Amino acid sequence: MRRLCMILLALAFATADFAAIGPVAMAVSGKASFTAPIELAQRRKARGDVYLLRGGMGSVFSRGMDELAGDLKKQGIPAKVVSHRQWRTVLSEIEDNRPKRGRRPVILIGHSLGANRAIDIARQLNEKKIRVDYVVSFAATAPRPVPRNIRRATNFYFEKGGWGKPLVKGRGFRGRLSNVDYSGKRGIDHFNIDEDQSLHRQIVNRVLRIFGRSRRAELPRAVSPSAG
Numbered sequence: 001m002r003r004l005c006m007i008l009l010a011l012a013f014a015t016a017d018f019a020a021i022g023p024v025a026m027a028v029s030g031k032a033s034f035t036a037p038i039e040l041a042q043r044r045k046a047r048g049d050v051y052l053l054r055g056g057m058g059s060v061f062s063r064g065m066d067e068l069a070g071d072l073k074k075q076g077i078p079a080k081v082v083s084h085r086q087w088r089t090v091l092s093e094i095e096d097n098r099p100k101r102g103r104r105p106v107i108l109i110g111h112s113l114g115a116n117r118a119i120d121i122a123r124q125l126n127e128k129k130i131r132v133d134y135v136v137s138f139a140a141t142a143p144r145p146v147p148r149n150i151r152r153a154t155n156f157y158f159e160k161g162g163w164g165k166p167l168v169k170g171r172g173f174r175g176r177l178s179n180v181d182y183s184g185k186r187g188i189d190h191f192n193i194d195e196d197q198s199l200h201r202q203i204v205n206r207v208l209r210i211f212g213r214s215r216r217a218e219l220p221r222a223v224s225p226s227a228g
Contacts, residue, residue: 046078047104048077048101048105049093049094049104049106050077051108052065052068052079053082053084053086053090054082054084054111055115061111061112063194064192065109065111066081067195068109068204072204075207077207083114084110084114087117087121090121091121091125094125094130095125095130105133106130106131107134107135109135109136109138109203110136110138112190113141115138115143116141118137118140119144119146122135122149123170125149126149129149131150132150133151133210134151134206135150135154136153136156137153137154137156137157137167138193139162139164139190140157141163143155143165145167145169146167146168146173146175147172148173148175150173150175154203155167155178156199157182158182158183158189159183160184162190163190164182164190164193
């Protein structure tokens with residue numbers, strides 16, 4: 001019986017070891033490519049601060065925030081949907097998490113009034129010298145200038161025929177800012193732009209890249225076939 005237990009235990013360890021080195025072994029054999037950071041983020045539950053802020057009358061509008069959060073959660077991204085009125089709570093949670101978690105991605109996504117508050121949160125974090133990796137604004141109504149701590153900001157707005165203002169760079173901003181005019185897009189307006197599935201796909205892919213890049217140090221190194 002003792003011999004049988006030892007054999008079973010050895011088999012268990014062997015299986016665990018194979019699972020751990022599987023991606024590396026496949027890279028060496030050439031049968032499959034090395035696991036990418038984005039794939040790792042999809043399989044594991046990532047760690048970071050990702051908040052989606054609804055606009056006014058959030059129980060009626062801004063339902064796209066819930067759908068987008070669901071898409072992110074399916075990929076292992078810890079997304080949380082809140083009302084724009086809870087922006088100070090979001091700010092406090094991000095500040096409190098920093099000493100506990102260290103440097104983790106901070107991503108803010110907002111619709112309408114929620115987009116305004118996403119910028120407000122980033123501006124407050126700038127005073128604490130906390131970087132914001134990505135901000136997405138769906139039809140912000142009165143956004144303040146983009147602060148310097150934001151690495152990338154994408155704003156979907158309406159130059160004509162809809163509510164939504166372009167974002168402007170604040171003092172010292174050196175990140176990437178994109179204002180995408182959705183004027184004239186058939187069937188899309190201020191109230192439903194956050195539900196656009198093509199935009200959801202763009203955002204999810206960007207978020208996965210951010211989390212993949214931040215988790216690169218946690219990946220095992222692939223061994224080159226020519227290495228000893």
